[in-house]
Amino acid sequence: MLLSETKQEYSWFRRISSQFISEKDFDKLEKTSVKLTFKKGEPILKQGGMPSHVVYLEKGIVKFNYENETSKNLILTIVSAPKILGGANLFYKDNNLFSLIAVEDCEVIMIDSKVIEGVLMDNSKFAMMMFQVASEMFKKSVMNFISLAHKQKEGRIADIILYLAEEVYHSNSFLLSLTRKEIAEFAGCSTENVIMTLSKWQNEKIVSLEGKTIEINDIDKLKYISKIG
Amino acid sequence: MLLSETKQEYSWFRRISSQFISEKDFDKLEKTSVKLTFKKGEPILKQGGMPSHVVYLEKGIVKFNYENETSKNLILTIVSAPKILGGANLFYKDNNLFSLIAVEDCEVIMIDSKVIEGVLMDNSKFAMMMFQVASEMFKKSVMNFISLAHKQKEGRIADIILYLAEEVYHSNSFLLSLTRKEIAEFAGCSTENVIMTLSKWQNEKIVSLEGKTIEINDIDKLKYISKIG
DNA sequence: CGCGAGCTTGACGTTGTTCAACTAGAGTGG
DNA sequence: CCACTCTAGTTGAACAACGTCAAGCTCGCG
Known part of the structure; x- marks a missing residue:
């Protein structure tokens, strides 16, 4: 895990967001966020931890891991960059339901939950977009579970x-x-x-x-x- | 399935919503929605149909049913009133992922998706609340599936x-x-x-x-x- | 060179599904 | 009022699917 320069790219995220929020709001997000790199196998977010950040996955592949006290792990889903992760945690409020673990080396940008929440409150279209991204991932997990079930x-x-x-x-x-x-x-x-x-x-x-x-x-x-x- | 008088109660939904939206916006929702009753076993929303309404379950119990071409049905979750259902469909955009079927006689209020979407756009706090409701239910399904999985x-x-x-x-x-x-x-x-x-x-x-x-x-x-x- | 992690294979026992038969109650029509 | 049929519930036996165990393998790394 390694901090890199403050000047960030956000390419995909910036392009998407620019349709919904002002340059000024985007700067607000950018200033309070940090870019981190994770090596294969390293945990990005821990199950049970407080959801303090929304994760934007810029590069790499991560798994959503559910760890069970008694028995074995379960992978909820696997996603590749570019993607916004942990949006779900934004809306759940509860502790993280699952861990995010790097499956390949990853570059992620950790966006402060408090800050993004403020931006969401002021920009309902941006909020709707974020919801839809989160929903899309929900849906994929649910479909996977349905497959799993029968x-x-x-x-x-x-x-x-x-x-x-x-x-x-x-x-x-x-x-x-x-x-x-x-x-x-x-x-x-x-x-x-x-x-x-x-x-x-x-x-x-x-x-x-x-x-x-x-x-x-x-x-x-x-x-x-x-x-x- | 039976249409009743236009003057509706919405008790729980009104109480919750009033924290987030104006009386005027609530009236807008109320005017364009209809109250329906369903008998045990009747479908409220059909899997594959277009999500034209958000369902507010005022009374009764419904199951979220996933019907598979080849094999048997699967129940995703079961919920009792009062609860907002199908909020997920609001954000998914796709066709309904599942059917809603009355398990006991139900009273539901069908709120027009277009209208509620407009209100959501203008009231980001209300939008956040709605999404949290949807997330809560989603989380329950996921937890159920996790249980199911191992x-x-x-x-x-x-x-x-x-x-x-x-x-x-x-x-x-x-x-x-x-x-x-x-x-x-x-x-x-x-x-x-x-x-x-x-x-x-x-x-x-x-x-x-x-x-x-x-x-x-x-x-x-x-x-x-x-x-x- | 040796060690460990991941991979592979086969045998075996457990778990769960399927099938078939039977019972009870509810609804229907003569 | 009584066959009848239909659905839901119940039970047990046979069979298939799956997980577990045990053993051996390969490859990369120290």
Whole structure:
């Protein structure tokens, strides 16, 4: 975790925000925020902690991790930059429901909750936009949970591979930065099950595995597996 | 489904809203909304339909139902009056993600989305409140799904019975308006499993069943089952 | 070179689903 | 008033899915 120069880019966030708030309000956000970098595996926000900041993920990939007292972890969702995270925490008020953990090296900008809340209060269109961003992520988690709730393991793993290809790596061939264990935590099944399913698919020529790279060869078959569950 | 007189009560909603919006804005909402009653089992909003209204549930109990093409239904959550529903749909923009179905006879007020959106735009504090309400419900669903994801059936059914007692019926002894099948859809397991678990608990004197009434005798043991999963 | 973390495979037992059969109550029409 | 049918609830047995365990493997790093 490392502080960098004060002059920041915010490229995507600035572009989006400029449609809704004044340059002056944006400066207010910019001045009170800090840019941090996190190495793979480092926690950005801790479950149970107070939500003091809204996180804007400028670069990298993070997982939303739910840690359970008794049993194992659960990954709620995985997202890649650029994205506004932890907006949910803005509206929940409660302690953070989950941890944010870097899956790949990340650059994030921590925006002070108090400050952004003030800007939201003065700019209802900006507030609506922020809500929608948060809602979009809610929706994705809910859809993932629905899949989780009534599909068999194979359908769920198919969902996750498709999700990673489309929404995270933006390619049908990608270098997987997650371990099998993490995929299992995302799919809500055991590591062994993930491995079995993936190598079964390799035999059936649906995917190709080579080290940490995954290539989807037959996306239609994968979608079919996802569909029938 | 039945239209009643235009003069409405809105008691709870009015009280809450009055902290955030003017009498004039509230009148605007009131004038463009209609009060409807739904009988047990009737759909209030349909999954896939366009979200034209925000639903304020004045009386009754509704389930959030997710219908799947291939397999069975899934109940996302169950809530009792008074509560603002479908606020999520306001922010999602997409088609309704789920159906709202009356579990008991309901009185609801349908507030026109366009109108409430206008009021939200002009009153950012009101918008924040609405979003917090939506977030609260979202959080409950997520917590339920987390439970669903890594607990055994027994733990999940315990969660649901506790949730119904605390959040829906507000009593440890209640007349269950859900069928065993619906509990199963909520818990993400088979009807038989719900039945087996409940009668097992009856033998162990944790609950008493008599027809459609359920009484929780040993809430600590139930919480323990919920905890250990 | 050795150690540990992540990965892989197979065997085994547990959990939960499915199926089939039966009961009870509610509603319907002759 | 009595078959009838329909739905909800219940039970048990057979079977499939999944997790756990145990063992061996590979690769990167000190």
